[in-house]
Amino acid sequence: MNIEERTRQPNAMFPMHPKMDEQLAQAFSANEDEEEKHIQKVQNAFLYYGPYACQRLKRSMDYLNSLSGEDQHMLSKYRAHLTCVRTCIDRNQAVIREILRERVLYPDPDGSPSNPTSDRWEFDEPPPHVRHGDMDQSIALDDADVEPLKILKAQSTLKLIARDWSTDGALEREQSYKPIIDCILEYFKPSDYELKEIKILVPGAGLGRLTYELACLGYSCEGNEFSYFMLIASNFVLNLCDYENKYVLYPWVHQYVNNLRREDQVAAVRFPDICPLKNPPKGHFEIAAGDFLEVYKTPHTYNCVATCFFIDCANNVIDFIRTIYKILVPGGIWVNLGPLLYHYSDVSGQNSIEPTFEDLCIIMESIGFVIESSRTGIRTKYAQNPSSMKQSEYQSLFWVCRKPDPFEEQRGKRKASREPHDLIVRADTDEEEEEERERAKQEQEQEEEEQKLAEAEINNETEMQDLAQPT
Amino acid sequence: MNIEERTRQPNAMFPMHPKMDEQLAQAFSANEDEEEKHIQKVQNAFLYYGPYACQRLKRSMDYLNSLSGEDQHMLSKYRAHLTCVRTCIDRNQAVIREILRERVLYPDPDGSPSNPTSDRWEFDEPPPHVRHGDMDQSIALDDADVEPLKILKAQSTLKLIARDWSTDGALEREQSYKPIIDCILEYFKPSDYELKEIKILVPGAGLGRLTYELACLGYSCEGNEFSYFMLIASNFVLNLCDYENKYVLYPWVHQYVNNLRREDQVAAVRFPDICPLKNPPKGHFEIAAGDFLEVYKTPHTYNCVATCFFIDCANNVIDFIRTIYKILVPGGIWVNLGPLLYHYSDVSGQNSIEPTFEDLCIIMESIGFVIESSRTGIRTKYAQNPSSMKQSEYQSLFWVCRKPDPFEEQRGKRKASREPHDLIVRADTDEEEEEERERAKQEQEQEEEEQKLAEAEINNETEMQDLAQPT
Numbered sequence: 041m042n043i044e045e046r047t048r049q050p051n052a053m054f055p056m057h058p059k060m061d062e063q064l065a066q067a068f069s070a071n072e073d074e075e076e077k078h079i080q081k082v083q084n085a086f087l088y089y090g091p092y093a094c095q096r097l098k099r100s101m102d103y104l105n106s107l108s109g110e111d112q113h114m115l116s117k118y119r120a121h122l123t124c125v126r127t128c129i130d131r132n133q134a135v136i137r138e139i140l141r142e143r144v145l146y147p148d149p150d151g152s153p154s155n156p157t158s159d160r161w162e163f164d165e166p167p168p169h170v171r172h173g174d175m176d177q178s179i180a181l182d183d184a185d186v187e188p189l190k191i192l193k194a195q196s197t198l199k200l201i202a203r204d205w206s207t208d209g210a211l212e213r214e215q216s217y218k219p220i221i222d223c224i225l226e227y228f229k230p231s232d233y234e235l236k237e238i239k240i241l242v243p244g245a246g247l248g249r250l251t252y253e254l255a256c257l258g259y260s261c262e263g264n265e266f267s268y269f270m271l272i273a274s275n276f277v278l279n280l281c282d283y284e285n286k287y288v289l290y291p292w293v294h295q296y297v298n299n300l301r302r303e304d305q306v307a308a309v310r311f312p313d314i315c316p317l318k319n320p321p322k323g324h325f326e327i328a329a330g331d332f333l334e335v336y337k338t339p340h341t342y343n344c345v346a347t348c349f350f351i352d353c354a355n356n357v358i359d360f361i362r363t364i365y366k367i368l369v370p371g372g373i374w375v376n377l378g379p380l381l382y383h384y385s386d387v388s389g390q391n392s393i394e395p396t397f398e399d400l401c402i403i404m405e406s407i408g409f410v411i412e413s414s415r416t417g418i419r420t421k422y423a424q425n426p427s428s429m430k431q432s433e434y435q436s437l438f439w440v441c442r443k444p445d446p447f448e449e450q451r452g453k454r455k456a457s458r459e460p461h462d463l464i465v466r467a468d469t470d471e472e473e474e475e476e477r478e479r480a481k482q483e484q485e486q487e488e489e490e491q492k493l494a495e496a497e498i499n500n501e502t503e504m505q506d507l508a509q510p511t
Numbered sequence: 512m513n514i515e516e517r518t519r520q521p522n523a524m525f526p527m528h529p530k531m532d533e534q535l536a537q538a539f540s541a542n543e544d545e546e547e548k549h550i551q552k553v554q555n556a557f558l559y560y561g562p563y564a565c566q567r568l569k570r571s572m573d574y575l576n577s578l579s580g581e582d583q584h585m586l587s588k589y590r591a592h593l594t595c596v597r598t599c600i601d602r603n604q605a606v607i608r609e610i611l612r613e614r615v616l617y618p619d620p621d622g623s624p625s626n627p628t629s630d631r632w633e634f635d636e637p638p639p640h641v642r643h644g645d646m647d648q649s650i651a652l653d654d655a656d657v658e659p660l661k662i663l664k665a666q667s668t669l670k671l672i673a674r675d676w677s678t679d680g681a682l683e684r685e686q687s688y689k690p691i692i693d694c695i696l697e698y699f700k701p702s703d704y705e706l707k708e709i710k711i712l713v714p715g716a717g718l719g720r721l722t723y724e725l726a727c728l729g730y731s732c733e734g735n736e737f738s739y740f741m742l743i744a745s746n747f748v749l750n751l752c753d754y755e756n757k758y759v760l761y762p763w764v765h766q767y768v769n770n771l772r773r774e775d776q777v778a779a780v781r782f783p784d785i786c787p788l789k790n791p792p793k794g795h796f797e798i799a800a801g802d803f804l805e806v807y808k809t810p811h812t813y814n815c816v817a818t819c820f821f822i823d824c825a826n827n828v829i830d831f832i833r834t835i836y837k838i839l840v841p842g843g844i845w846v847n848l849g850p851l852l853y854h855y856s857d858v859s860g861q862n863s864i865e866p867t868f869e870d871l872c873i874i875m876e877s878i879g880f881v882i883e884s885s886r887t888g889i890r891t892k893y894a895q896n897p898s899s900m901k902q903s904e905y906q907s908l909f910w911v912c913r914k915p916d917p918f919e920e921q922r923g924k925r926k927a928s929r930e931p932h933d934l935i936v937r938a939d940t941d942e943e944e945e946e947e948r949e950r951a952k953q954e955q956e957q958e959e960e961e962q963k964l965a966e967a968e969i970n971n972e973t974e975m976q977d978l979a980q981p982t
Contacts, residue, residue: 096857103826103862111829114877118870296865297823297853298905300887304867352768356574358582379900382768386567391574394767396775399589406585416771416900429850432903434769 053317054278055326056271082268085190086140090133092191093294097126100296121302128290128306132198135287139276195294197269199423202291204247205277205312208426215420216377217250219438220346223375224254227440228344235259236323241342241367243332243360244350248274254346255321263327264335271329278316278327285310291425298429307427333359340369349378349422355391357382358403365407371445374409377418379434397437404441414439524788525749526797527742553739556661557611561604563662564765568597571767592773599761599777603669606758610747666765668740670894673762675718676748676783679897686891687848688721690909691817694846695725698911699815706730707794712813712838714803714831715821719745725817726792734798735806742800749787749798756781762896769900778898804830811840820849820893826862828853829874836878842916845880848889850905868908875912885910 101122104115112119203209228238235258242251245263247270255261265271281287288308299305328335333354345364354360364374380400384392395403397416404411418436572593575586583590674680699709706729713722716734718741726732736742752758759779770776799806804825816835825831835845851871855863866874868887875882889907 099862100864104864106862107827107829107864111827114829114874115864115866115870117873118864118866121867121870297856298850299865299867301869302867356578356582358578358585379769381901385768391570391577393571393575393578393586393589394770395586395589396592396770396773398772399586399592402588403585429906429908430852430903431906432901435900435902437900 053320056275056279056329079268081185081187081190082272083140084186085194085269086136086197086272088186089136089191089194090129092186092188093129093132093195094126096294097122097129117302121305124302124306125293128293131288132290132293135289136194138280138287139273142276142280193267193269196423197273198289199291200247200270201273201277201289201311202309203423204249205314206289206309207313208309210313212421212424213249215418216348216422216436217253219418220250220348220375220377221253221257223440224259224344224346225257227373228259230258238343239341240344240346241336242346242348243336243364244347244353245327246270246274246349248278248327250346250348251327252278252316252321252325255323255325256319258322259344260324261321261326262324264332265327265329266331268329271327274327277312280317281312281315282317284312284315284318286315287311291423292427295425295428300427300429304425304427333363336363336367339366341367343369343372345372345374347374347376347378351376351378352380352382354382355384356393357395357400358407361400361403361407361409365409365443368443370443371448372443373412374441374443375439376441377420377436377438379420379436381434404439408444409441410444412440412442524791527746527750527800550739552656552658552661553743554611555657556665556740557607557668557743559657560607560662560665561600563657563659564600564603564666565597567765568593568600588773592776595773595777596764599764602759603761603764606760607665609751609758610744613747613751664738664740667894668744669760670762671718671741672744672748672760672782673780674894675720676785677760677780678784679780681784683892683895684720686889687819687893687907688724690889691721691819691846691848692724692728694911695730695815695817696728698844699730701729709814710812711815711817712807713817713819714807714835715818715824716798717741717745717820719749719798721817721819722798723749723787723792723796726794726796727790729793730815731795732792732797733795735803736798736800737802739800742798745798748783751788752783752786753788755783755786755789757786758782762894763898766896766899771898771900775896775898804834807834807838810837812838814840814843816843816845818845818847818849822847822849823851823853825853826855827864828866828871829878832871832874832878832880836880836914839914841914842919843914844883845912845914846910847912848891848907848909850891850907852905875910879915880912881915883911883913 101119104112104119104122107115203212224240228235238259240251240254240259240261242254242261242263245251245265248263248265251261251263263274265274288310290306291309292305292307295305345368347364351357351360368374380394380397382392382394384390385394386392401411401414415438416435418438419433420436421431421433424432572590575583575590575593578586674683695711699706709730711722711725711730711732713725713732713734716722716736719734719736722732722734734745736745759781761777762780763776763778766776816839818835822828822831839845851865851868853863853865855861856865857863872882872885886909887906889909890904891907892902892904895903
């Protein structure tokens with residue numbers, strides 16, 4: 041299979057392809073086997089999602105069965121609930137089989153990806169050693185080529201589908217995406233620009249909703265994503281879901297703790313809340329697979345880079361910031377929202393540095409960015425179970441940086457950047473800001489008053505001098 | 512060393528001892544070596560806290576040194592910050608050495624625990640292969656008998672000292688302890704009771720603050736704790752700190768992510784905010800070491816059991832609830848606050864069931880408790896770094912259960928228990944409750960109206976009958 045075949049997508053409305061320059065394409069082609077193996081591992085994680093979840097459930101059931109009759113009697117509703125949990129896992133697995141059914145990203149060379157007979161992986165059926173509907177099944181997980189950490193990623197993918205493509209995720213999208221969208225609409229006003237000429241890149245596109253929303257406004261949008269979990273799932277939502285709310289997921293079924301009600305664990309979420317196939321965006325829209333640092337090397341390409349919960353995914357965040365600076369056209373902007381949960385911090389075998397927001401301000405300005413505005417304390421939940429007794433949220437950062445345009449700079453249109461310590465302004469201190477502004481205004485008025493007084497004194501002196509002068 | 516020697520505490524104002532009945536004492540004595548080994552592991556975790564933290568820090572510094580000169584220049588303040596982090600780790604380790612200095616819990620047989628020459632472990636000095644003040648030190652952690660998970664517990668212990676015994680922890684204590692204290696003051700009013708005769712047990716006493724506060728009010732209090740991390744640290748605060756705010760800790764120094772400012776990671780916390788030695792409680796106060804289920808078997812012993820972030824620490828929560836019921840005197844109460852973060856859920860090799868709050872209500876009533884009141888959604892933070900960009904809190908449960916007193920029941924003083932589904936009442940729905948009460952009142956009034964009407968009708972009928980009767 042060569043690169044062209046790999047990137048061919050016969051029926052996809054929204055292209056999803058590995059994006060690469062010539063050099064990378066050669067390297068990629070050489071490492072094709074390794075890449076295939078990696079994809080196989082991701083697919084296996086999806087495929088063994090169910091058996092793995094059932095194995096965990098079975099441990100609970102076994103322990104329950106070992107308890108005294110009296111205890112079991114008190115837990116009879118809980119026992120029925122565990123059966124219900126089992127049903128939800130089966131249903132999740134069925135949706136996952138749908139997601140895996142069409143391997144559009146890497147179809148077989150004969151171009152008939154949906155023909156099950158040419159499929160090396162039979163996603164319609166569970167693995168032969170798994171009998172469904174039976175809690176007591178023996179699951180030969182030990183033999184499977186599947187990593188527990190990847191299974192957790194398959195579970196997370198379900199939560200992220202709910203975040204990006206269900207009505208249940210509306211609040212989280214409002215918190216995370218709206219500030220970015222509003223900012224871009226402000227900088228590239230539909231009244232001032234031909235929006236299809238404004239090229240926006242969204243690195244770390246995930247399930248693709250932010251990129252889709254920006255494309256719906258008319259901008260020319262490209263999402264970039266590295267994780268095959270995300271790529272496989274977003275391709276399903278973007279190219280294969282044919283009507284609204286077709287599928288049901290149970291994203292919280294793996295949360296056994298901190299449940300008030302049994303029904304909280306088995307809450308259903310429908311997706312997609314909007315069908316991209318039926319609602320294609322006005323603007324260009326594509327998702328490109330690949331490592332952000334490897335793929336994006338052409339300078340002066342994008343008018344805007346929008347990053348949401350992304351910049352903390354680097355070993356060295358400076359590399360990300362430098363690349364963003366490079367690919368922006370002069371005068372282009374970078375809009376960012378998210379915390380600094382450096383993903384490689386304390387991950388064994390991974391390098392990591394973890395600069396604070398203060399340090400990032402120094403880095404951004406050293407690289408050449410002008411920090412146009414920044415806020416702290418933006419309340420953003422991320423794949424949060426709304427019924428859980430544990431509630432977490434990020435006090436996210438939000439900033440807009442501009443890559444200076446030398447010509448505009450010469451015309452003196454751009455103001456000088458502020459000192460980094462001014463940049464830490466909490467979003468929830470509007471009142472304090474108002475007070476600060478009031479105080480500054482008063483100080484200015486006082487200064488003006490003093491200026492007038494000083495001027496008056498000079499005038500006075502002049503008058504005195506005039507008076508002193510012999511006429 | 513026999514049991515008596517092990518429990519002797521020559522200079523301790525507040526007794527800390529392994530609590531056990533005769534049978535358990537024999538078993539304990541037999542397993543003394545194993546117990547010693549376990550304690551040694553905990554002490555090693557405390558002892559290697561510093562070297563372990565420095566090893567992690569060194570990885571960051573090594574990576575930093577490998578970056579380009581340009582990158583390093585932008586990170587020069589960050590580099591200085593890492594040196595500051597190192598200083599904080601050293602200072603934390605110095606406090607830990609103080610904490611370990613006096614092994615009051617298990618002093619040597621000669622009764623001179625503070626004599627360093629009789630000490631098998633030299634806590635004053637770092638291990639010989641660790642050179643302090645040098646980032647490049649070679650740490651022979653591989654040879655040490657120390658588990659990474661236990662090191663994390665040593666780190667947590669520092670945070671819990673801040674929660675229980677610093678002014679910085681005041682808000683969290685207000686959230687978690689005040690509802691319990693207020694409730695006990697309501698049930699056992701100082702005006703109605705001789706408080707020293709009210710025996711309160713606090714299982715999962717942790718660093719001991721809740722138990723101490725209750726004892727300060729005059730109640731006769733016993734804390735029970737299983738973890739030697741907690742026991743060693745609480746013994747230090749209770750029996751060895753001789754004045755307020757003597758020590759400084761840096762509880763957030765291990766959080767490298769989600770920091771706005773460099774200073775957030777190295778924020779100092781002083782402890783203890785109150786010195787128990789100088790402020791001994793009015794009521795009896797002791798901490799007993801041991802497994803709650805093993806130690807507490809004598810029925811009808813306590814007037815009150817107060818559990819805070821405790822009941823989810825069981826493999827089978829029913830065992831905890833049954834034991835609490837057993838040890839309460841008839842008419843005694845159980846006050847609980849906390850989430851349901853079942854600690855053994857998804858812990859390899861551990862059995863666990865995870866009943867929801869709904870299920871717990873069934874269990875509590877099946878065992879015999881009368882649920883007097885319950886609330887959900889009590890906002891409680893737990894060892895939360897206040898400056899972090901990630902903020903988590905529990906929507907905790909709070910309930911008061913009564914073990915019925917047969918004699919009182921006969922006098923008909925106790926009302927019947929409510930249905931479990933009524934028990935889920937959010938704390939933040941006071942208005943709704945008010946509305947509900949209003950509605951219930953209106954319904955009652957309507958019923959009374961209807962009753963009057965019905966009575967009137969009967970009277971009417973009677974009248975009609977009367978009328979129909981031939982006079």
